Ligand SMILES: Nc1nc2c(ncn2[C@@H]2O[C@H](COP(=O)(O)OP(=O)(O)OP(=O)(O)O)[C@@H](O)[C@H]2O)c(=O)[nH]1
């Protein structure tokens with residue numbers, strides 16, 4: 001042998017002839033089944049390959065590969081294994097001359113076939129399969145680095161290579177048992193088992209894939225998982241995709257995600273179980289891609305997830321929706337939303353905002369819809385948004401809430417569906433809650449102290465933010481409280497929202513507007529005719545809880561003293577229905593619904609605020625002069641003018657509804673009447689309804705100018721105001737919008753022309 | 761010198777259990793394997809035969825009929841020179857699936873591939889598909905037709921020899937002859953359609 005090597009080295013031009021000779025000899029030996037001689041020939045070839053210099057090898061290699069093929073064609077396992085071992089050695093030799101004419105078709109086909117070997121002798125089977133995997137690895141090494149050789153990424157190769165590797169990866173279990181049982185020696189287990197071998201080969205393959213090749217690898221993976229029904233359960237699928245994601249060049253990882261999502265699209269007719277499983281795999285790998293995703297890719301991924309959600313929602317006839325979602329479609333949606341959240345969680349915060357805005361822009365906007373699908377889509381989008389928002393941590397509120405995003409959120413806050421509003425409130429919670437207070441403030445309570453709350457002084461930019469947006473935010477919250485379908489959960493959620501605003505955003509400068517909102521809510525609880533009694537009680541509970549929190553958070557001690565006095569009074573008079581917890585009190589234990597001193601009264605409040613050092617004088621008029629000011633730009637703004645329609649006797653600018661009974665005991669809408677209406681006396685309701693309709697008609701049919709004329713001619717009138725409020729609340733929201741909005745004047749004109757209208 | 765003049769790739773397809781592996785074993789090893797297990801993935805066999813004093817090497821790829829291996833088996837269709845589509849004459853379902861198989865072949869195989877329909881297991885008594893039905897089907901789809909028994913070695917040799925002869929004819933008519941330029945199994949890249957049929961020298 002040494003002689004041969006020496007000879008070959010000294011006269012490289014003879015190498016080709018040597019190769020040809022060895023091939024002929026080996027061929028004969030194979031056909032005569034003289035395996036020992038075949039091995040010797042192979043050994044000689046190997047040594048020559050290693051010893052000789054690359055340039056001279058080219059033709060010799062042809063002969064060499066023909067021997068290898070010859071051996072592989074043999075049905076003799078030992079020869080196949082011999083050939084593979086040699087080939088693997090060859091594959092590690094770096095050739096520096098291009099070998100563009102070489103083809104590996106047969107090798108790929110044969111090695112793949114070996115990967116599936118089913119020899120009845122399990123030891124032999126294992127060895128041949130391992131040889132197959134190693135052979136594939138060799139072909140990959142030989143081809144990927146050299147563009148001129150076979151394009152290994154062609155589907156014709158990948159469709160063989162990938163399934164062969166996967167097949168060995170998932171048959172691992174049974175085989176390890178076999179290996180153990182049959183006591184296969186180091187020969188097989190020397191380095192590893194066929195499972196790990198196949199896995200590392202797959203890793204190497206995907207690791208070498210350039211962007212254009214990623215799909216070539218992933219496609220067969222998906223096909224294989226489909227064909228072997230490996231989505232449900234998805235343990236193996238998940239494992240595969242994790243391997244792929246961790247081994248791929250990271251800048252391409254999102255291509256894997258995209259391909260998997262395309263697969264999800266293609267499977268839109270598969271059973272929900274399969275889709276859920278695919279989405280689940282997606283959610284388990286998507287985070288890995290998030291780190292590498294940029295710009296349009298991110299939105300594409302999000303968009304694709306949303307589209308799938310939409311498809312899922314519209315998949316079924318609307319009549320079925322809500323009836324039985326037990327068919328797994330719901331799980332599928334949850335899995336998609338989960339994937340969305342996983343993805344978003346790993347994006348930088350600025351992208352999360354983009355995504356939230358993007359999702360928000362996809363939320364169908366409507367006040368009410370007859371199409372249950374629309375509603376469903378809306379719900380799904382918002383749930384997705386909620387999911388993303390939980391992954392986002394706010395720093396500055398103006399960054400968290402860009403105007404257009406805030407606008408859409410607030411608009412959705414007054415949607416007619418209570419569930420939709422509830423989700424929006426929860427989104428607000430997660431976005432507002434920078435200091436982890438939300439969980440402590442999930443329910444309205446008056447048992448709270450400053451030490452319970454994580455507080456940080458409100459920054460300048462946050463103050464500017466709330467100044468700028470207080471009106472919009474408060475109006476929307478107020479309007480959402482007017483909804484008759486609010487559950488106690490909704491009201492609790494409003495409490496949490498207000499509490500978080502209070503903690504995160506309020507300072508002495510901005511507290512006044514907030515208090516006005518609270519008082520308006522109290523007023524709503526007293527005067528509204530359409531809310532249920534329970535809802536009104538809940539509003540009172542909300543009001544007292546939140547105003548206490550304001551006093552605590554902003555350190556307004558006199559205010560706190562006053563609020564505590566009111567709370568004491570409520571307890572004293574056993575008016576527990578006006579106190580939290582909102583969900584428990586449902587019966588009136590006190591002598592009357594609103595016994596004296598249980599409400600937050602404006603004069604006392606004003607005093608308390610003054611004593612707390614809040615500068616009220618800078619505002620025009622008394623504290624509450626503008627308590628409606630934040631509704632001016634909305635459909636509610638006309639209430640102010642109607643307030644003044646009649647009853648000139650009533651001149652108390654500071655009167656609150658609770659004090660009315662002193663002034664107008666005989667009025668229909670006196671406190672007594674209101675009380676009756678609170679108790680839902682049908683007779684009163686009918687009577688009221690008639691009057692309401694009249695007023696409503698008048699309102700609708702009278703021009704703005706006329707209304708202004710009427711209102712300027714009149715003076716403050718509390719009871720009528722409440723009446724009008726009732727009317728308004730009766731009218732469908734959308735009606736109000738269309739009827740009123742067109743005749744709206746911008747706020748400044750309003751304020752300057754009729755300042756007194758707002759003092760009621 | 762290579763020990764053959766032509767190299768053809770033959771792929772066997774058909775439902776699980778129709779006898780693909782048995783046919784190949786009968787042809788390549790001259791035996792009917794008892795208790796033949798289902799094929800996993802793809803099996804490979806080689807056999808060199810002599811036709812008109814010329815050596816023809818047949819690479820035979822025996823695919824698994826089981827559905828779950830469909831994606832890998834399909835990847836072998838493409839390079840096939842001949843496809844043998846097999847059904848079991850005692851099993852109507854295996855015949856009913858032929859249309860599906862043809863669709864797959866159309867999708868994945870070379871459109872010039874030689875297609876042969878084989879009804880196997882004619883040694884059995886309980887025939888469900890009459891001979892003429894198979895014959896008709898083959899005719900309608902422009903295929904050769906043959907009935908075989910791997911067990912009794914009926915028509916097995918004939919099947920492969922016919923295929924080899926026909927492929928040889930094709931190859932020759934395309935101008936490939938023994939004195940065409942030297943080509944090795946590894947350098948047939950240039951013109952697949954012609955050179956693939958033949959491995960010269
Ligand atoms: N009587 C009879 N039985 C046969 C014949 N050919 C095959 N069989 C039997 O049919 C069964 C299946 O044969 P295989 O050759 O394994 O079938 P296959 O098409 O390779 O099946 P897969 O590998 O699963 O696709 C075995 O039990 C054979 O004994 C035949 O010609 N006559």
Ligand SMILES: [Mg+2]
Nearest residue numbers: 780781798799
């Ligand atoms: Mg078989």
